[in-house]
Amino acid sequence: MKLDDFTSIFPKLPGAMPIWHGTVNAQDLYSLCEQVKQAGGKLVSLWGSDETEKGGHYALHVSLLSIDGMLVLTLTVDQTKPAFPDLSVLFPAANRMQRSVTDMLGLHPTEAGDQRKWLRHSTWPDNVHPLRKSFDMNTRFTPEEDNYSFVTVTGKGVHEIAVGPVHAGTIEPGHFRFSVVGERVLKLEERLGYKHKGIEKRFEYMTLQQGAKLAGRISGDTTVGYAWAYAQAVESATLTTPPPRALWLRALFLELERLLNHIGDLGYLGNDAALAFGFIQFWILKEDLLRMNGDLFGHRYLMDRIVPGGVTHNLDNSGLLRISEMLNHIKHETGILKDIYDEHAGVQDRFLTTGFVAPDLAAQLGLTGLAGRASGQAWDARAQFPCIPYDQLDVQMATHRNGDVAARVTMRFEEIFESVRLIRLMLEQLPAGELSAELGNANEGVLGIGWVEGWRGEIMVALHVGENNRIHRLHPHDPSWQNWPVLEHAIMDNIVPDFPLINKSFNLSYSGVDL
Amino acid sequence: MLQIIKQILLTGNKTEAPPQPNDAMRNGVQQINAQILNHVGRALAIRHVDAGSCNGCELEIHCLNNAYYNIEGLGINFVASPRHADMLLVTGPVSRHMEIALKRTYDATPDPKLVVAIGDCGCDGGIFGESYASCGKVANVIPVDVTVPGCPPTPTEILQGILTAVSSNK
CATH class of the missing domain: 1.10.645.10 (Cytochrome-c3 Hydrogenase, chain B)
Structure with a gap:
């Protein structure tokens, strides 16, 4: 599918912003992402949803920004084989979003290089996915060891500085792992997700x-x-x-x-x-x-x-x-x-x-x-x-x-x-007039x-x-x-x-x- | 440099009078002894812990350091380690991912210590409540002396909560 065709084939969503939405297959999803990238556009967001109750499948949604506006693509994901194409090879920013989809919904990017958990720490086990409809929000688990594998930098004189999750100032919690030689930072690796509160x-x-x-x-x-x-x-x-x-x-x-x-x-x-x-x-x-x-x-x-x-x-x-x-x-x-x-x-x-x-x-x-x-x-x-x-x-x-x-x-x-x-x-x-309109019903x-x-x-x-x-x-x-x-x-x-x-x-x- | 001095002189002194302690904010068994009471009128060291907030309460805690509230002028300062702290100021519902970190921070704070829970979420779990990911209110995880409701509470209310905690045996 050509990127230029997208806005003519698929409907524009009602509302204030130029946003188009369409359902595509895996091949078109990847191809459209590639074309957006080549045209200088970018990835906005990537998320999944559980449609098993009514549709018998999962779905992956990707929103992209191009010069025309926002394109939202939906991919139907098979319930028995919940996989989707790895988009982090096109957009590095997709990495953590994809890992979160895996943690929260159990959908996996095919052949992605980095398949470590992201939002999940030790609070729920890896075979449990809180955003599945079958999961009750009030389920409790006994925490296990987190065992997150940080990337290790080796070499003469390299040492690590671990900071957080509780930081030294009035700041939100997160963990920073610095690999340094003397004062110079060779690598920083972030570990977030501490504020995940459902x-x-x-x-x-x-x-x-x-x-x-x-x-x-x-x-x-x-x-x-x-x-x-x-x-x-x-x-x-x-x-x-x-x-x-x-x-x-x-x-x-x-x-x-x-x-x-x-x-x-x-x-x-x-x-x-x-x-x-x-x-x-x-x-x-x-x-x-x-x-x-x-x-x-x-x-x-x-x-x-x-x-x-x-x-x-x-x-x-x-x-x-x-x-x-x-x-x-x-x-x-x-x-x-x-x-x-x-x-x-x-x-x-x-x-x-x-x-x-x-x-x-x-x-x-x-x-x-x-x-x-x-x-x-x-x-x-x-x-x-x-x-x-x-x-x-x-x-x-x-x-x-x-x-x-x-x-x-x-x-x-x-x-x-x-x-x-x-x-x-x-x-x-500032125009005169009412402050609000009555909401209609949503289908x-x-x-x-x-x-x-x-x-x-x-x-x-x-x-x-x-x-x-x-x-x-x-x-x-x-x-x-x-x-x-x-x-x-x-x-x-x-x-x-x-x-x-x-x-x-x-x-x-x-x-x-x-x- | 002249411009800086000129701006300082033109700005003048913005610091306002602090609020009175509020008995309505007291709750629970408070772990205060004479040693902490000695801190009143001298430096009180506070360690802030964000245990899972939306970051709204932090904005108002930051404001305590502005010239209007001038919390350091009252002899209260924020410290970088729980080991230096007399009081923990805890915000947020406690996310389950922060539960261990909060308990360790509490344990690392020398006795006697005070805990003030800030904001609706810290007081009762707020809109996030309890779930697979959230422990709810701060008191579900560590003992709390004083709670300051609000979404977020104003700097004056937070300061009042702090002063209520340190003056609780009076």
């Missing part, structure tokens, strides 16, 4: 309405991004169109979330380069913004403010004024702080050339989102596939090619200034996809609808799936003390990928 399984016990709250808690720092993507998926499946004012307010929330995270990260990046002044200054700014959110919308991080069908909170004229004044404050302060960061020799010495990811390596490994744009990967759904209201705002995508900590810092500064500009336009053009078996450019990168939510407006299967995708493996490359040949700085410059989610 999110995907729990969704299957919920209705479409109930799922919204859980979606907002997949990764707390991206609660707006996930809530919007979840709402898009439900609205696509139920053929619901939210009123314009709701869509504009959602975008306002998303840009406020981007500001919060970028401002916070810039503070910590200064701190990690021994400029505590930067932390103090940026975190005053962040707190000002959080308090404004709390006063105007009743929640500092805007959790549960986006619901399927619309939004829960309105904005009046005094609120508009308050945000407008805050934007002036942020722009003014950030401008001063950017000059200080740019001209501080000590900070620049730590930022420049540190944690370098070359554009060609970024393309090969599928580095995405903010970190991808800092290494020449020019993808931003707000600019390329703009939904309402971004289609009226002419979003200017920031990109750089230097690929180091300094580039990822500059990306954040530029995206702050662009978000300030976008929010100003939103305040000026069983329907697929709804949500796709939002969160502050870290693209957030995707895939919703497979079950009986009576319940969730049959839900897979949330965080851009951290793509970017965690690239961090292993970014640290190579750097010194151990630069790891916190490099790590923070990516600031990836653990909860969003451990699920």
Whole structure:
């Protein structure tokens, strides 16, 4: 099958974003993936579902990004021989996603080089797959030994530093295994999955309405991004169109979330380069913004403010004024702080050339989102596939090619200034009207996809609808799936003390990928 | 450098008055003795453990270090090892994959020690509850002295929980 034919043969899903879905055989799946790769596209997500009860088979789903939009391919997987083609040879980022499908659902990539477990540690045995419908969420097992086989680096003077899962700061848990010679890092191997708390399984016990709250808690720092993507998926499946004012307010929330995270990260990046002044200054700014959110919308991080069908909170004229004044404050302060960061020799010495990811390596490994744009990967759904209201705002995508900590810092500064500009336009053009629309009913078996450019990168939510407006299967995708493996490359040949700085410059989610 | 000094002077002192301890937050048998009480008014060392949260509570714990709450100014600081800690601040439902790590962290914290569970998930399992993958609330895994509900609780509420725990024998 030709890639060009895909969008004409298969239907476009209803809803805000350009997404096509079709069922293909194994040969076409591989061929389409290959063509997307050759055309400069990329893998977004890969997940499986158990269709044995109604269809007598399993299914593997793959979403890809091309210049036309998102392609979602579904492959029927035989119940007696649950195998699918190994896509990690085309997209290295598929490696951990495939291993998670094996752990959670028992489907195996054919002849994949790396078949180690990923999300499973020692809590359930290897012949048990929690996302199978026959598995009861409340089943308990006696933990066994984890016995994960790390890659061992040998040679004269090589030793290992094992860090985590409990880290030295207020950070999410994960394990990092450094192989070093002296201070120089030869290899980093990550072991995640410590936060696996059964999110995907729990969704299957919920209705479409109930799922919204859980979606907002997949990764707390991206609660707006996930809530919007979840709402898009439900609205696509139920053929619901939210009123314009709701869509504009959602975008306002998303840009406020981007500001919060970028401002916070810039503070910590200064701190990690021994400029505590930067932390103090940026975190005053962040707190000002959080308090404004709390006063105007009743929640500092805007959790549960986006619901399927619309939004829960309105904005009046005094609120508009308050945000407008805050934007002036942020722009003014950030401008001063950017000059200080740019001209501080000590900070620049730590930022420049540190944690370098070359554009060609970024393309090969599928580095995405903010970190991808800092290494020449020019993808931003707000600019390329703009939904309402971004289609009226002419979003200017920031990109750089230097690929180091300094580039990822500059990306954040530029995206702050662009978000300030976008929010100003939103305040000026915010349409009047209702805040939400009543949800329609969703037919069983329907697929709804949500796709939002969160502050870290693209957030995707895939919703497979079950009986009576319940969730049959839900897979949330965080851009951290793509970017965690690239961090292993970014640290190579750097010194151990630069790891916190490099790590923070990516600031990836653990909860969003451990699920 | 001049620009930094100018910005510091223009920013001024942002630190606000701390909240009062709240008796409503007390629960369970609290393992406090005079030795820990001595820490009140001096440095209290806290080790934070994320046992499986969505990362929302961590955002608010970070805010305790900002100039408005200025937790270090109150003589409370976050330390890098449980061996240096008087108190564990635990977030999240405890994922089964973090159960052993949390127990080991608790064991590595010298007695007497305090445990404050942060957030709805830490208090009662929250939206994630108990399952094949989640042990639910923190008290299902280690003894808890004080619980601070909220999703996430505000920095003021977290600070109030910390102060409630250290002043519990008063």
